[in-house]
Amino acid sequence: MSHSLVHKITIPSHGDTRGQLSVAEVGGALPFVVRRVYWIHGTKPGVSRGFHAHRQLSQLCVCVAGSVRISLFDGNREETVVLDSSAQGLLIGPGLWHEMHDFSPDCVLMVFADAEYDEADYIRDRAQFGQFVQR
Numbered sequence: 016m017s018h019s020l021v022h023k024i025t026i027p028s029h030g031d032t033r034g035q036l037s038v039a040e041v042g043g044a045l046p047f048v049v050r051r052v053y054w055i056h057g058t059k060p061g062v063s064r065g066f067h068a069h070r071q072l073s074q075l076c077v078c079v080a081g082s083v084r085i086s087l088f089d090g091n092r093e094e095t096v097v098l099d100s101s102a103q104g105l106l107i108g109p110g111l112w113h114e115m116h117d118f119s120p121d122c123v124l125m126v127f128a129d130a131e132y133d134e135a136d137y138i139r140d141r142a143q144f145g146q147f148v149q150r
Contacts, residue, residue: 019094020087020088020089020092020093020094020111021087021094021096021105022105022106022108023096023103023104023105023106024044024046024075024103024104024105024106025044025102025103026038026039026044026077026101026102026103026104027043027044028101028102037079037101037102039075039077039104039127044075044104045075045127046073046075046106047073047075047129048129049127049128049129050128050129050130050131051127051128051130051131051132052125052126052127052128053125053126053128054079054123054124054125054126055115055118055122055123055124055126056122056123056124058118058122060120062118063114063115063116064114064115064118065085065113065114065115066112066114066139066141067112067113067137067138067139068109068110068111068112068113068137068138068144068147069109069110069111069136069137069138070109070110070135070136070137070138070147071109071130071136072109072128072129072130072133072136073106073107073108073109073128073129074106074107074126074127074128074129075104075105075106075107075126075127076098076104076105076107076124076125076126077098077101077103077104077105077124077125077126077127078098078099078100078101078122078123078124078125079101079123079124079125080101080121080122080123081099081118081119081120081121081122081123082097082098082099082117082118082119082122083097083098083099083115083116083117083118083119083122083124084096084097084098084115084116084117085097085098085105085107085113085114085115085116086113086114086115086116087107087111087112087113088111088112088113089110089111089112089148090110090112090144090145090148090149097117098124110147110148112138112141112144
């Protein structure tokens with residue numbers, strides 16, 4: 016039996032009557048040292064994003080507000096997950112094609128990455144991705 020492409024990480028949250036505080040620390044919810052953080056927000060209705068894979072980059076995606084549907088493809092299997100809670104993150108490792116769909120109007124998707132932006136690490140063509148995973 017094969018393992019799931021979806022690797023969810025629990026984001027610890029602490030709170031009281033004042034509200035909540037969520038924590039992503041290296042060695043805890045973050046399985047790698049963070050070299051880059053970015054967030055996707057203000058996505059227009061009907062717009063999908065992603066449509067790429069990375070050769071080496073690992074990312075942890077946390078939907079800190081709203082919701083988004085993320086599809087993952089490893090060259091053989093496709094799985095989909097909805098992120099709709101800041102209490103869980105989705106780990107996307109290298110060699111996974113990913114697409115993001117159905118952003119809610121209030122969606123803020125924060126992404127922690129283990130390397131700086133490097134265009135050479137991207138595979139933006141699904142046919143090229145198929146060749147990459149067959150190696």
